[in-house]
Amino acid sequence: MRKIWKGEVVAERLKLTAMAKASGCAAKLNPATLDAVLRKLPRQTDANVLVGFDTNDDAGVYLLEDGVALVQTVDFFTPIVDEPFNFGQIAAANALSDVYAMGGRPVSSLSLVGFPDRSDPDLLEQIIRGGLSKMTEAQCSVIGGHSIRNEDMLFGYAVTGVINPQRVWRNVGARRGDVLLFTKPLGTGVITTALKKDRAREDSVAAAVEAMCTLNRGAAEALQELEEESGGRLIHAVTDVTGFGLLGHAREMALGDAAHGIAPVSLEFDHAAFEYLPG
Structure with missing residues (x-):
């Protein structure tokens, strides 16, 4: 974007x-609306779908x-x-996180781009560069992608990973007496909302960006070590806390899965035990 200042064209x-x-996952469809639609669709039958x-x-x-x-x-x-x-970077880390949360190892990805006609292509280059930097860090090859003209700017990835079918982590399965472990501080949703309204502190934004750009690979690898040491008996449920926030994702973990004999549970939080981002 450019503006005229005292007869000169300057960058803004x-x-x-x-x-x-x-911004970000706040643009997601209402989960109740999506669930109502999906429940009406026919189910495919394929024994290989785990x-x-x-x-x-x-x-x-x-x-x-x-x-x-x-x-x-x-x-x-x-944009978040x-x-x-x-x-x-954040879009790439977010897409990779789903694979880590299942216990998998990302191997390849396809980029997804929605870009407004009116926007500067240099912006798109920087966005793609940022995503590529995180995919490279994750040793996940970007092998293609798809782009469209779109009123809202969109960016992300379809990611494929490999996983041991006997060591798949689900987001259901929490049991009575389990302890919840959190690997990152909370507060990114509040800070990014404040950023959009020009009410976020610089230190808060910097801390949130650092957290969101950090891959969840380290946390996943640490859990996998625990899994190996325990013979697969310690870890009952895993998820990444993203668009639906702490309570939304915690609810998913607590609901259980009647089809697999997993009973629902109640979760109790000690908010004083959480680490929060500044601001």
């Missing part, structure tokens, strides 16, 4: 968050052969921060 900082009606869309899991899992399954997810959203490079 563009707020990516101002280019969307809702995890499908009949549950609220973070990704789908498809058995290829004994000992090897694919874990697949797709995630894209509108104003820096294009950071937006690309």
Whole structure:
């Protein structure tokens, strides 16, 4: 964006968050609306589908052969921060997170782009560069993608990973007496909403960006070590806290799964035990 100042054309900082009606995962469809639609659809029958869309899991899992399954997810959203490079990084980390949350290892991805005609292509380059930097860090190859003209800017990835079908983590399965472990501070949703309204502190935004750009690979690898040491007996449910916030994702963990004999449970939070982002 440019403006005239004393007869000269000067650059003006563009707020990516101002280019969307809702930022990031806040632009998601209402889950109740989506669930009502999905319940009306016919179910496919395929014994190789280990995890499908009949549950609220973070990704789908498809058995290829004994000992090897694919874990697949797709995630894209509108700008959640104003820096294009950071937006690309966050979008990539967010898409990769679903694979980590299932216990998988990302191997390849396809980029998804929605870009307004009126926007500067340099912005798109920086967004894609940011995403590529995180995919490279995750050792996940970007092998293609698809782009469209769109009123709202959109960016994300479809990610494919590999997973041991005997070691798939579900977001249901929490049991009485389980302890909830959180690997990142809470507060990104509040801070990014404040950013869109020009009411966020710089230190708050910087801390939120750092948290959102950090891959969940380290946390997943630590859980996998616990899984190996315990023989698969310690970890009952795993998810990543993203668009639906702490309470939304906690509810999914607590609901249980009658089809698999998993009873619902109640969760209790000690808010003083949480780590929060500044601001």
